[in-house]
Amino acid sequence: MKIMKQLTFIIEKYKKGGTNVKEQLSWKVGGQQGEGIESTGEIFASALNRLGYFLYGYRHFSSRIKGGHTNNKIRVSTTPVYSISDDLTILVAFDQETIDVNIHELSEDGIIIADAKFKPVLPAHYDLTLIDIPFTEIATELGTSLMKNMVAVGATSAIIGLEPSAYQNVVEDLFLRKGESIVEKNMEAIRTGANFVKEQVGDALADYQLANADGQKRMFMIGNDAIGLGAIAAGSRFMAAYPITPASEIMEYLIKKLPEFGGTVIQTEDEIAACTMAIGANYAGVRAFTASAGPGLSLMAEAIGLSGMTEQPLVIVDTQRGGPSTGLPTKQEQSDLMALLFSTHGDIPKIVMAPSTVEEAFYDTVEAFNLAEEYQCPVILVTDLALSLGKQSVEPLNYNQFEIRRGIIEREETIPEREEKSYFKRYEVTESGVSNRVLPGTKNGIHHVTGVEHDEVGMPSESPENRKAQMDKRMRKLNQLNNDFNQPLFIHSEHEDADLLVIGINSTRGTIQEVIPRLANDGIKANHVQVRLLHPFPKEELENEMEKAKNVVVVEHNATGQLAAIIKMNVTNVKIESILKYDGNPFLPNELYQACKELV
Numbered sequence: 001m002k003i004m005k006q007l008t009f010i011i012e013k014y015k016k017g018g019t020n021v022k023e024q025l026s027w028k029v030g031g032q033q034g035e036g037i038e039s040t041g042e043i044f045a046s047a048l049n050r051l052g053y054f055l056y057g058y059r060h061f062s063s064r065i066k067g068g069h070t071n072n073k074i075r076v077s078t079t080p081v082y083s084i085s086d087d088l089t090i091l092v093a094f095d096q097e098t099i100d101v102n103i104h105e106l107s108e109d110g111i112i113i114a115d116a117k118f119k120p121v122l123p124a125h126y127d128l129t130l131i132d133i134p135f136t137e138i139a140t141e142l143g144t145s146l147m148k149n150m151v152a153v154g155a156t157s158a159i160i161g162l163e164p165s166a167y168q169n170v171v172e173d174l175f176l177r178k179g180e181s182i183v184e185k186n187m188e189a190i191r192t193g194a195n196f197v198k199e200q201v202g203d204a205l206a207d208y209q210l211a212n213a214d215g216q217k218r219m220f221m222i223g224n225d226a227i228g229l230g231a232i233a234a235g236s237r238f239m240a241a242y243p244i245t246p247a248s249e250i251m252e253y254l255i256k257k258l259p260e261f262g263g264t265v266i267q268t269e270d271e272i273a274a275c276t277m278a279i280g281a282n283y284a285g286v287r288a289f290t291a292s293a294g295p296g297l298s299l300m301a302e303a304i305g306l307s308g309m310t311e312q313p314l315v316i317v318d319t320q321r322g323g324p325s326t327g328l329p330t331k332q333e334q335s336d337l338m339a340l341l342f343s344t345h346g347d348i349p350k351i352v353m354a355p356s357t358v359e360e361a362f363y364d365t366v367e368a369f370n371l372a373e374e375y376q377c378p379v380i381l382v383t384d385l386a387l388s389l390g391k392q393s394v395e396p397l398n399y400n401q402f403e404i405r406r407g408i409i410e411r412e413e414t415i416p417e418r419e420e421k422s423y424f425k426r427y428e429v430t431e432s433g434v435s436n437r438v439l440p441g442t443k444n445g446i447h448h449v450t451g452v453e454h455d456e457v458g459m460p461s462e463s464p465e466n467r468k469a470q471m472d473k474r475m476r477k478l479n480q481l482n483n484d485f486n487q488p489l490f491i492h493s494e495h496e497d498a499d500l501l502v503i504g505i506n507s508t509r510g511t512i513q514e515v516i517p518r519l520a521n522d523g524i525k526a527n528h529v530q531v532r533l534l535h536p537f538p539k540e541e542l543e544n545e546m547e548k549a550k551n552v553v554v555v556e557h558n559a560t561g562q563l564a565a566i567i568k569m570n571v572t573n574v575k576i577e578s579i580l581k582y583d584g585n586p587f588l589p590n591e592l593y594q595a596c597k598e599l600v
Helices: 007-017 037-050 096-105 135-142 145-160 164-178 180-201 223-233 248-261 271-283 294-299 301-310 337-342 358-375 385-389 464-484 508-521 539-546 562-570 589-599
Strands: 024-032 054-060 069-077 088-093 106-115 129-133 219-222 238-241 264-267 288-292 314-320 351-353 378-384 391-394 489-492 498-505 526-531 533-535 549-556 576-580
Touching: 024 037, 024 096, 024 145, 037 054, 037 069, 037 145, 037 164, 037 219, 054 385, 069 096, 088 096, 088 145, 096 106, 106 145, 129 145, 129 180, 135 145, 135 180, 145 164, 145 180, 164 180, 219 223, 223 248, 223 314, 223 358, 223 378, 223 385, 238 248, 238 271, 248 264, 271 288, 271 294, 271 301, 271 314, 288 294, 294 301, 294 314, 294 337, 301 314, 301 378, 314 358, 314 385, 337 378, 337 533, 337 562, 351 358, 358 378, 358 391, 358 464, 378 385, 489 508, 489 539, 498 508, 498 539, 498 562, 498 589, 508 526, 508 549, 508 589, 526 539, 539 549, 539 562, 549 562, 549 589, 562 576, 576 589
Parallel strands: 024 088, 088 106, 106 129, 238 264, 238 288, 288 314, 314 378, 351 378, 498 526, 498 549, 549 576
Antiparallel strands: 024 069, 054 069, 054 391, 219 391, 351 533, 489 526
């Protein structure tokens, strides 16, 4: 049965309901890719962020430039939120497909506001509120149909009780460079959209008004921007990369920002060139890095081995996405874990870090550069699409929380005068495994660099004794890293005798954090651990947490349980269950909650 509620019935329904402001709601806008869906969500969220609301946003988009359904879901709250919501309060639809694809998420009291242009209808068996508003017609009358997204933003504002003036600064930031008249036209579109709803409905939708926020200033940023900012804060002044989803925003951010600090970004012909160029820049003494996704990481495998063999610092960001091959390039997955650890041929020391929030992405990026130079080896910072492109409220960053550590770099004054035909022992066998490093051009620092096995001064050597000495030296580097790494695990451990330990990696942290209190309400004592250092693996720390729990479950986005397998490789005599999702979508809190309950 198709049910279309007319405005007269809507008014009567909500007049009886009274006023009950919301502490939290979820809003989504959808339409065809390329018609301003992302900017609609950005304008809506930016205004709420500036008012002090906590936000979490996630975009669903197709792997093409234009066309195909896309939507932007934003969770708004007066208290911190770290994941997308189970349901949906308000759906803004620019086409019928948006209603058909997303209607199942709407709560019982959910509202759809849709552009009257496409004559929206509710699918069968849905008894929901549908308000059709002439977004396109209003925008056209104001000057251009392109402003229909602004009309929609205004309509939303009226429903949630937000004054159009809240968007003034946001609109100025976006359009003032085009002139004050453009700013005013867009603000007029917002006001007109708001007035249309107020005139038609009046106070009938008071139940959807948001409670006041705390007014505190916070950043609202994606993980990729945090990584780019972290690279600048770490002193990186060179990035070489090839565009790829979902890593491209790191490069795009730094193309704009890095020149302000005397740095540069080069778009290379492929990921092989990007990786080797970053190695060369690090050899010259510049903190340099590259960023890619799974397909690019595959191409970099040989170069990562070169970094390990030549003991050159190298930072790589891997933003995981759906695979294999081209796979699902714009969807969520965590299936690169084994490749991160084992894709290179031969044995090299390697550090793999896995931040789980946008804030951690910033601080861990700084630390990645420090560790790369201190241990003279490749460091891979791994995220996933939801963390890289999901947008979160972030408390002001503390730039006094970190330091720049460049490791052992010999200066001219510390190097003894070179005897004739003698060379600097760049690869000297040391107890720590870390040799003295010297930058090219330093007096008395001449040495050879090659990707084949070499002796202490870098000259090729196939001596079995030298091979073993150099290999053992390189592999000793990471012996102390677990002690030096500040927080290899995020641990929320309230129970010494937990019924359940939930382990995750990357963006699953927020969803798991939301599930733990729900389990507690059911009398289930649950602890939570998020793996932040994947290699070398924090075996002892994780074992300590596992011993406190009767059941252990690993939550991850892949089909084969890669994180669970890595844990089993390092931790013995433990039974692990897996909760896996690999359909391209992030875990919703309720589906994870139900899956955890079934395991206890």
